[in-house]
Each structure stands twice: as C-alpha cells, then as structure tokens.
Amino acid sequence: MSECILKLENVVAGYGYGPDIIQNIDLELNKGDIKCIIGPNGAGKSTVLKAIAGLIKPRNGVVTFKSENGDINLSGMDTYEIMRTGLCFIPQDRSLFNTLTVTENLAMAGYTINDKDDLKNRIEEVLETFPRLKEKLSQYAGTMSGGEQQQLIFARAIILKPRVILIDEPSLGLAPAIVEQAFKHIETIASDGVSILLVEQNARRGLSSSNYGTVMDLGEIVFEKAADQVLNDERIQELYLGKRKKK
Template identity: 45%
Template sequence: MLSLNNVHVYYGAIHALKGISFQVNQGEIVTLIGSNGAGKSTCLKTISGLLHPKQGSVQFKDKDLSNVNAPEIVAMGISHVPEGRRIFANMSVSENLDLGAYLRKDKQNIKDDMEKVYTLFPRLRERRKQLAGTLSGGEQQMLAMGRAVMSRPQLLILDEPSMGLAPLLVKQIFEIIKEINESGTTVLLVEQNARMALSIANRAYVLETGKIVLEGDAKELLESEEVKKAYLGG
C-alpha cells in the first residue's frame, strides 16, 4: 500500500532521513521505533506531505506522493494524527470531528461515521458539546484519533499516541488502534513505548539517526536482545 524508496529529507543543512526504505502492506499495523531524534516524526511528515524528500520517492498505491501537498494526500486516503494531538482547542468536540470530514461530501455517511467514532470513544459522546481545550490529555488523544477516522482513511498514521498518558489509558488507546485496524484500516505507528507498539504490530522497523538499522516481525523484535537492551529497558 505504501512504500518509501531511498528517501532523503533535510531541515536546512541537517540531513534528517538518510536513504530510508520501507513498506506497509494493506491491512497491517507497522510500527517505527527508535529514540528521540531518530527521524520517526520526520518520516510521518514526509508521508503526509508536510515535508518533501530531496531524493527518493514516497508511493501510495502506486502514486508518487513526493511533491503532492498535504490536503491532496488526505483526499487520497492518508490521515495523520500528529504528535501533541493538535486539536482545535476553542471548538467543541463535535466541531473538531466535523472538521475531520472537511473534504467529504457524503453527508449521510459522515453522520454514520460520527456515530462510529462515538461508539469507539464513548467519552467523546459524553463530552461532544464541550470545548476541546478543556478535555484531559487522554480525551484529547481520543479526539485527535476520532477526527482522523472521520476522513475515512485507508492508511492511518499515528505519531506518539501514548505520550503523556497514564498506563491505563495507554492500554485503552492501543486496544482502540487494534480495533480500528481490525475494521479495515491499515496503520503506521510511531511510538516511544516500544514494548506496547511491538505487542500490537505485525512488523516493525528500528530507526537510528535517520537510518533503518533493524526490521522484521514485531514479535521477533520484541524478543531480540538488541531491541531489549536499547528500547525495552532490559
């Protein structure tokens, strides 16, 4: 479904991604793990059109995204839940969700999808008239995910969904990611909590300073001594 081929990305003179290549197949959960500054968020921003590669290509269902802008990429079926949630704080929960469907014209289906989001995240239904900025961190994360789901993505990309959340909420968020995937959405996940990410993913890639240094079946990487030492605290 998605493939990055020898992608190089720069921030001015800083070489952030150094020839990255990886694939995401339809129906999978694929996770990118690595320490801070490894290039994980840069990778996601490049896929969603917020950054453009200087060299190499990003392909989604055989279309080259390398120079396509972000709104067009959303319309093609990729939705990005950014690090730090980025919800619209002065708008209500339901208005935030409506904005997720901004590019859609199918009013009845939008209504049905709103209902689906409220079923996935019952807390949002309770808070639907509340200003998004007054929600707790966990509720804001649910809203950011719900808003992304409202665009009916074929590929959902998530950047650090567990950041700053209590362990119980982290578990809940990861169960919902699995549920979204089981309902037919492919997921690419960037996550600091490597153990949690590897436990739900099919495959994983390990990034270090802008390069992929390890890849493989997520369960195998969970058992790998190298990964345990570097990312799982053991």
C-alpha cells in the same frame, strides 16, 4: 501474502537547507498491519512520518500510496492533497480545537465532505465506535478528560475513512490507563483493515500492539522484523529496550 499499501523507496529528507536527516529509507506497510518504528531520540522517526505526510518534501526517492484507484506518487504532493488520497497523520502535538465542541471538532475533521447528510452519517458512525463521545457532543474539547480527548483524536482521524494512519508517539504525555486505551483503539482501527504506521518512544508497548517493528538509528533503518522477533532480539533489547547486558 498481504497487499502492500504504502511503499517508501530510498527516501531521503531533511529540513530547509540543512543536512539530510533520513537516508535510504525503504519501508513497506501492508493492509491492516500495524508497524512500529522505534529508535533513540533524534534517530529520524518523526521525520519519516513527516516526509510521508508531505510536511517536508523528500529530497530523493519515492513514496507510493497504492490507492483503490491505482498507485499515487506522494513525494512532491502537498499535505492537504496527500490527506485527500486516504492518508491521515496524527502528529505528536495532537491538536484538537480546544475551544470548539466535540461535534464541531468532528465536523472540522470532515470538512472535505460536502454532502451534509453524508457528513452526519459519518459522524454517527464514528460515534458508534466511540460511544462515550455521544454523551459529550456539546462539550468543549479542551475541557474533556485525557481519555475522552484521546477518543476524539481517533474519532477525528477515522471520519474520512483513511486507509493509512500515521501516528507519532500515541503514548506521549498520557497516563498509563489512557495509553492502554489508545493502543486498544489502534488495534481496533487496524482490525477494520486500516494500516497503521506508528512511532513510539515506549518501544515495548508499541511493539506489543504491532505486527512489525522497524528500528531506526542515525537516520537509517537498521533492523526490521516481526514485532515479537524485535522484542526478543538480544541485541535490540540491549540497545533499545532497556535490558542490561548480562555480566
């Protein structure tokens, strides 16, 4: 059996004084796995990621990160503390610093690394993974092509060597070729043992790069199986994968 690295138990969360948006969320992520959350608009998919990342605090339940130094209860911690434990969140609006160069963007992502040589080594390491960026080090991030920006986003994400990466809608607003590239990066990063929890509107594409699929509706998890089983489930195909009912 694979080793569980992130565990949600009965998590409930919502915004401000509003109603509970997600309820009874039980979810496990294993080491090196890619798990894809799918479901209709407004189902609460992004809210699950935000509750894990601490952008909203769970109202009930527990989020446990099984770090190398033991279990850490993330529920109640602030985002910056959570990110230091070994989690990384790539939100829907991917937020590069457009008016900073590639090098500066990478340095910003590694700002918690105090040792200058260490930071330099980490930047060199990620540039091995994304060699295209090496030729663009002094270019402003905002002037790079969509595909190059995508690489910089992933390079930033892995600079602190996270053990879990949460990604909201990696395909959003990207040309098809760049979507393919993004999923290749996701698979490469996971093959190094990093666990990835992603939310994806393009359910077929998301599931085809994932080991597990989780279907959400109305703030709850309604179905969870191996990704290929989700892809082949007739009911799920009809409801969420755009396949018409046979007459």
